[in-house]
Amino acid sequence: MQPGSNHGSFDPTADFQGARKETRDAYARIRSMVACNVFPPGMQIQAKALAEKLGISSTPAREALIRLSVEGWIVSVPNKGFFTRPLRTEDLMARYEFAFMLLKYSIENSAKAFSSDRLQHPPELEYGADGKVGPVAEEVRIAQATFLEQLYERIASLSGNEIAVSAIRKFILETRYIRLLDLEDEAVLRELAAGTAELARLLTLGRKEDAIAIIRDQMEKIRNRMGDLVKEAVARSLSSL
Incomplete structure (x- = not known):
């Protein structure tokens, strides 16, 4: 399965209906x-x-x-x-910075209560006796990424601002490959699974500042890894020629 093959409710042709x-x-x-x-x-x-x-x-x-x-x-x-386009670390980091500002704005200016109803909750990770995650199939990583992406889109919709929702959808698509690449690291996968579940819980409880803190932490950490992720992404693309 290609990364990006499952995008939740995001229809990439939604604004292209006039074409053949x-x-x-x-x-x-x-x-x-x-x-x-x-x-x-x-x-x-x-x-x-x-x-x-x-x-x-x-x-x-x-x-x-x-x-x-x-x-x-x-x-x-x-x-x-x-x-x-060249795959550049600074471009991806700027996208994450912009997405954080949009999500923070949406939470702080939410016009309605958050609900996680109808989101595709991922299956719980299976841990062995040694406390490590067992072999993780690509479908598991995709499920974790999809839940986070749907959560971000749901957060953006809280403000009632369709421009913010559209911008977050574009961010999700632009960064999905890097996100899935990052989740190949077991420690990152474990942390994201726990953090995303906690983010949904805090939003449901209306604890806005705590929810914003989790999003900030998630995005700062992937931005810190961005240089290495971009190098790996470029190397994989070149090796596939």
Whole structure:
């Protein structure tokens, strides 16, 4: 299963309904590939070759690439074509900083009470006699990441500000690959599972400041690991060529 294949309630084509179905489908597939770091940073994406790989015609592939370049997911260079953006530590850290400010704002200015109803709660981690987590399947990491992402989206919706919700959804998609890569570390997975469950509990109790403190801690820790995560992500992309 590719990272990003399960995105909860986030529909990546929700704002693209005026386009042809073939273009919408191509857009969703290609954007997921870009978000999941399938293409190495700085790589040229040729519409014809990509269309052949996806089993579609060149026109919807090119239309999707134009849309993605307008939205900033990829770069369009005149007379050269489309290229993936460099994967940069500072860019990802800035996204996390911005997302924290949005979530903090949403909690502090919540127009309604928080509820975790209908969120996809992940299964509890299984610990052995030595206190360590047993072998973790990719589906478990995805379940933990998805719960956190849905929780962040639910938090953003508390303010009633649809722009904030849209921004958090974009943050979730832009950072999912790094998030799943981070969760390959057992200690990180354990800490996130406990912290996210506690975050949901505190929000339900209306303990806003304590909830904000957990989000701040979660984001500061992944930002501290970001340099190493980016190096690993780039290395994996290059090795897949």
